[in-house]
Amino acid sequence: MNDSIYRRIEKNPRFHELVSKRERFAWTLSAIMLGLYLAFILTIAFAPHLLGTRISPESSITWGIPIGVGMILAAFVLTGIYVYRANGEFDDLNQVILDEVQK
Template identity: 85%
Template structure:
């Protein structure tokens, strides 16, 4: 691609829409993950006895283990959601932009 194609892409309203949607979606997912981590840290700070409580009287596992593992899995889930949308909607928008400017 040459400079004129790049300029046409940057000036395309569809490209601006793609950038806006992708950035907004990434920020939303980042805020969700940050909120989950913040909630976990606040739980550690203000209710540590909850995390240290056993799941059942005969169990050696405390509530902190599944909550921590759930936090880690939430990062994988949010990443999967982003990849799913990126490979679908965002790639389709990207291809439409390329088709438009290469005419």
Template identity: 80%
Template sequence: MQDPIYARIQSNPRFQELVGKRERFAWLLSAVMLGLYLAFILLIAFEPQVLGTRISPDSTTTWGIPIGVGLILAAFVLTGIYVYRANGEFDELNAAILDEVKK
């Protein structure tokens, strides 16, 4: 049996707004990350010599290392962006919804 408060939350228009915003934002960040991974895979497939090129003539490090590390860091940055927005805007909407429903 479902608690009536859950039904009130689900029928609240602000809850629908929250769900929509959160889903769109998550899909946007997912698409950005997918695009970065796709670009990396396409680089490996069609221009692998770029990743094997040394950063400078006397360096032992190739461009593959900073590009790979950048891809990993991009995942952390996008996660941080989501957490920042979730702890700000999404939590505020959530609190407002709960205040409305409890009345």
């Protein structure tokens, strides 16, 4: 692509829509993950007995282990959600933009 195509892309209102949607979505998912981590760390700091409690009296596993694994799984799930939307809506909008500016 040459410079004139890049300038047309930058001036395209759909490009600004794409950038805005993508940034807003990425920040939303980041805020969710940050909130989960913050809640986990604050629980460790101010109520460690909650995560140190055994799941059942005869179990050696505490609540901290499944919650920690859940934190890791949440990161994978949120990444999957982003990839799903990026490969769908965002790629479609990207293709529309490219088709418009290459005319």
